[in-house]
Amino acid sequence: MHQENKNRETKKVNQNIKPLNTKRNEKGNLEISGVDLVELAKTYKTPLYVMDEVTLRQMAQDYKDAFSKYEKTRILFASKALMTKSIAKIFSNFGFGFDVVSMGEIYTLLSSGIGLSKVSFNGNNKSIEEIEYAIDNNIDHFSVDNFLELKLINDSAKKKNKVQKIHLRITPGIECHTHEYIKTGQIDSKFGFDLPKVDSALELILKEYKNLNLVGLHAHIGSQIFEKDVYSDEISVLLKEIKRLNDKFNINLNEINIGGGLGVTYVEEDNPYSVFDIADTVIKSIKDNCAKLNLEYPLLYIEPGRSLVCSSGFSLYTIGSIKTIEGIRKYVAIDGGMADNPRPSMYQAKYSAEIANNKKNAKKETLTIAGKFCESGDILIKDIELDEAKQGDILCVYDTGAYCYSMSSNYNRILKPAMVLINQGKVDTIIKRQTLEQLIENDVLLDRLK
Numbered sequence: 359m360h361q362e363n364k365n366r367e368t369k370k371v372n373q374n375i376k377p378l379n380t381k382r383n384e385k386g387n388l389e390i391s392g393v394d395l396v397e398l399a400k401t402y403k404t405p406l407y408v409m410d411e412v413t414l415r416q417m418a419q420d421y422k423d424a425f426s427k428y429e430k431t432r433i434l435f436a437s438k439a440l441m442t443k444s445i446a447k448i449f450s451n452f453g454f455g456f457d458v459v460s461m462g463e464i465y466t467l468l469s470s471g472i473g474l475s476k477v478s479f480n481g482n483n484k485s486i487e488e489i490e491y492a493i494d495n496n497i498d499h500f501s502v503d504n505f506l507e508l509k510l511i512n513d514s515a516k517k518k519n520k521v522q523k524i525h526l527r528i529t530p531g532i533e534c535h536t537h538e539y540i541k542t543g544q545i546d547s548k549f550g551f552d553l554p555k556v557d558s559a560l561e562l563i564l565k566e567y568k569n570l571n572l573v574g575l576h577a578h579i580g581s582q583i584f585e586k587d588v589y590s591d592e593i594s595v596l597l598k599e600i601k602r603l604n605d606k607f608n609i610n611l612n613e614i615n616i617g618g619g620l621g622v623t624y625v626e627e628d629n630p631y632s633v634f635d636i637a638d639t640v641i642k643s644i645k646d647n648c649a650k651l652n653l654e655y656p657l658l659y660i661e662p663g664r665s666l667v668c669s670s671g672f673s674l675y676t677i678g679s680i681k682t683i684e685g686i687r688k689y690v691a692i693d694g695g696m697a698d699n700p701r702p703s704m705y706q707a708k709y710s711a712e713i714a715n716n717k718k719n720a721k722k723e724t725l726t727i728a729g730k731f732c733e734s735g736d737i738l739i740k741d742i743e744l745d746e747a748k749q750g751d752i753l754c755v756y757d758t759g760a761y762c763y764s765m766s767s768n769y770n771r772i773l774k775p776a777m778v779l780i781n782q783g784k785v786d787t788i789i790k791r792q793t794l795e796q797l798i799e800n801d802v803l804l805d806r807l808k
C-alpha cells in the first residue's frame with residue numbers, strides 16, 4: 359500500500375471511485391455532472407453505459423500536463439479499453455494518437471475522420487489483410503510481435519513500394535502484482551520477442567527486410583498496476599537494450615514505447631498512483647538511464663487505456679427479482695450482467711455500486727448483485743453493502759468506462775446497451791441501443807429449411 363497516496367488531499371481522477379461531480383441532489387437521487395441518474399435511466403432505459411465528459415477530459419488533461427515535462431512524449435490511447443467514434447474524436451482533439459490491434463479499430467478511427475499518422479498497430483497475430491489495410495492507410499508504425507510478422511510486414515511494404523516504420527515488442531521479464539491474466543511483461547507470455555531472440559530479429563531486418571525501418575522498442579508490463587518501480591525497471595531494460603543494439607549493430611534506435619497499465623480505483627482497497635507520480639518516475643528513469651548509458655533522450659510513447667476512460671464511466675441497471683436464501687445470501691438481479699460487463703466473471707474483478715434513487719432512512723444490507731445471463735458465474739458484485747433494495751430501484755455501478763463495452767457480447771441474444779455522454783446537464787447518445795433487427799441481420803435462414 360502506498361501510504362502517501364492514501365493521505366493525499368486532492369485525489370486525481372483514477373484515484374477516485376466516482377466521477378468528478380457526483381452528489382445526491384435535492385430529490386435524494388444520485389446526480390453526476392448535473393444529470394439526475396434516475397431521470398436518465400427513465401429516459402434512456404437500462405442497462406445504460408454512461409460516460410462523463412468532464413471527468414474524461416480532466417483525466418486526458420492530467421496525462422498531458424503530467425508528461426509535458428518531457429517534450430518528447432507521444433500519448434496513444436489504447437483503443438481496446440473503449441473504442442467509439444465520439445470517444446476517439448475527443449482524444450484525437452487532445453492531440454493523442456491511438457494504439458490499435460485490429461482492422462475494426464482502424465476502421466472506427468477512419469470513419470471518425472481520424473487519420474493514422476499517430477497510430478501504432480499492436481497485437482500478436484496481425485493478419486495479412488490487417489497489415490495491408492494499415493499500410494494502405496498510412497499507419498505511422500507497427501509494433502512487431504514476432505518473426506512471422508516481420509516477414510509479412512516487410513512483404514506487404516515491398517509490394518506497395520514503401521519502407522514501413524516499426525518498433526519491436528520485447529518481453530522485458532518484469533512481473534507486476536496484478537491479476538495473472540493481465541500480466542504481459544513476464545517471460546512466459548504470448549506477446550513479443552524474448553530478449554535472447556532480439557539479435558536474430560535485428561540480423562534479419564538489417565540483412566533481408568529492406569522495407570522495414572526499425573526505430574525503437576516497445577514493451578507493456580501489465581494492466582491495473584499499483585506500483586511505480588516496475589516502470590523504472592522496464593525503462594532500464596528498454597534503454598539498456600537500445601544501447602546494446604545500437605553499439606552491436608551500429609544503428610540508431612531512439613524511440614521507446616512503455617505501454618499502458620496505470621491502475622484505477624474500483625473499490626476502496628485499490629490504491630493506484632496518480633498519473634503525475636507515474637510521469638515523474640518515468641521521466642526520472644529515462645534521464646538517469648540516458649545519463650548512465652550516454653544515450654540521447656528517446657522519443658517516449660505511452661499507451662494508457664483503462665486509466666484514461668475507466669473512472670468517467672458507470673453503468674445503470676434496473677433491479678428486478680430478489681432471492682433470499684435465509685442465513686446464506688440475498689441475490690438481487692439486474693437487467694444486465696456478464697454480457698455488458700464480463701470482467702467480474704473473467705477476472706474476478708470487483709466493483710463499487712450505489713442505489714441511485716432516494717433511499718433516505720433505508721437500512722443497509724449485504725447483497726449480491728446477480729446478472730440475468732444463464733451462467734451461475736454471472737455475478738457482478740458479491741457481498742456489497744447497499745441500501746435495502748427493491749424491484750424497480752436503479753443501480754449505479756461505478757468505473758465501467760474501460761473494458762466493458764469493448765468486451766461486451768450478445769450472449770443469450772440480449773441486446774447491447776446504449777452509451778450516453780453526459781456533460782454538465784447535457785446528455786448525448788454516442789452508441790445507440792442495439793435493435794432486434796440488428797441482432798439477426800447477419801443470420802442466414804437457408805431456403806431449403808423454410
Ligand SMILES: Cc1ncc(COP(=O)(O)O)c(C=O)c1O
Nearest residue numbers: 436578581582618619662663664
Ligand atoms: C500493448 C498494450 N498497450 C496498452 C494497453 C493498455 O493497458 P491499460 O488499459 O492497462 O492502460 C494494453 C492492455 O492490455 C496492451 O496490451
